[in-house]
Amino acid sequence: MLENSEEEPMNHLNNSVISKSTSPLTITSKKTNCFLIEINDGFVLIDTGYTSERLVIEEALTNAGCTSANLNLILLTHGDFDHTGNCAYFRDKYGAEVAMHKEDSGMVEYGDFFYSRSNVNIIVKILLKTALFLLRMNLKKQDRFKPDIYVEEGDDLSIYGFDAKVIHFPGHSKGSIGFLTDNGNLFCGDLLENTKEPAKFSLIDNHEEYNESIEKLKQYQIITIYPGHGKPFTLEVLLEKL
Numbered sequence: 001m002l003e004n005s006e007e008e009p010m011n012h013l014n015n016s017v018i019s020k021s022t023s024p025l026t027i028t029s030k031k032t033n034c035f036l037i038e039i040n041d042g043f044v045l046i047d048t049g050y051t052s053e054r055l056v057i058e059e060a061l062t063n064a065g066c067t068s069a070n071l072n073l074i075l076l077t078h079g080d081f082d083h084t085g086n087c088a089y090f091r092d093k094y095g096a097e098v099a100m101h102k103e104d105s106g107m108v109e110y111g112d113f114f115y116s117r118s119n120v121n122i123i124v125k126i127l128l129k130t131a132l133f134l135l136r137m138n139l140k141k142q143d144r145f146k147p148d149i150y151v152e153e154g155d156d157l158s159i160y161g162f163d164a165k166v167i168h169f170p171g172h173s174k175g176s177i178g179f180l181t182d183n184g185n186l187f188c189g190d191l192l193e194n195t196k197e198p199a200k201f202s203l204i205d206n207h208e209e210y211n212e213s214i215e216k217l218k219q220y221q222i223i224t225i226y227p228g229h230g231k232p233f234t235l236e237v238l239l240e241k242l
C-alpha cells in the first residue's frame with residue numbers, strides 16, 4: 001500500500017491538484033458525520049453514525065462504490081454511540097478492521113457512555129444513563145464490539161494506505177483522537193463542531209485536557225477541519241473565533 005501512495009505524487013500540501021484523499025465523501029445523518037475517503041487501493045471510513053441511520057449510511061457507501069473488497073479500515077474518532085453505532089455491523093459486512101484509541105474501548109465494548117469520562121457527578125450519571133437508555137441513545141448488545149487495532153498519538157496510518165497521522169485530543173472523552181492527512185485535512189471528531197459556527201464542542205468531560213487539546217491544534221499544518229457534527233471549516237477561521 002505504501003508503494004502505491006509513493007507512486008501518486010500528488011499528496012502534498014503545496015500541490016494544487018486535489019488527490020483522492022483530499023476529497024472525503026461526507027455522509028451526514030441525524031446531524032452526525034461519517035467520512036468515506038478514497039485511497040489508492042480502496043476506502044477508509046471514519047466513524048459510522050447512529051445505529052438507527054444504518055440504511056441511509058449503508059446506501060451512501062454502496063453508491064460511492066464501497067464494497068467488502070475495498071473497505072480497508074474503519075477509524076473511530078471516539079467511542080460515543082452516534083459515531084460507533086454501525087461499526088460492528090460494517091466490520092462484519094465489509095470485513096474491515098476497526099481502529100480506535102484504547103482509552104475509549106470500554107465505551108464500545110460495554111456500551112457505557114461514561115466509561116472513559118471521569119468528571120461526572122454520580123447523581124448526574126444515573127440520571128443521564130436512564131435518559132440515554134429511554135431515548136435509545138446507547139450502544140445495544142448486538143452493536144458492541146472489541147476494536148481490532150488500538151492507535152495512539154503519532155501513529156502513521158500509511159501502512160493501511162491512508163496518508164495520515166493520529167493525534168490524541170483528550171477532553172471530550174479520554175480516548176478522543178483526530179486523523180491529520182498529509183494534505184492538511186483534520187478529522188477531529190467531537191473536539192470541535194460547526195452546527196452554527198466553528199466552535200468548541202458543547203460536551204467536555206475534562207476541561208484541562210480539552211484546553212490542552214485545543215492548544216495542540218496550533219502545532220500542526222492543518223488547513224481544513226472536518227468535525228463530527230456540522231460543515232468543514234478552516235483552522236484560520238476557527239482561531240479567529242476562539
Ligand SMILES: [Zn+2]
Binds near residue numbers: 078080172
Ligand atoms: Zn461524542
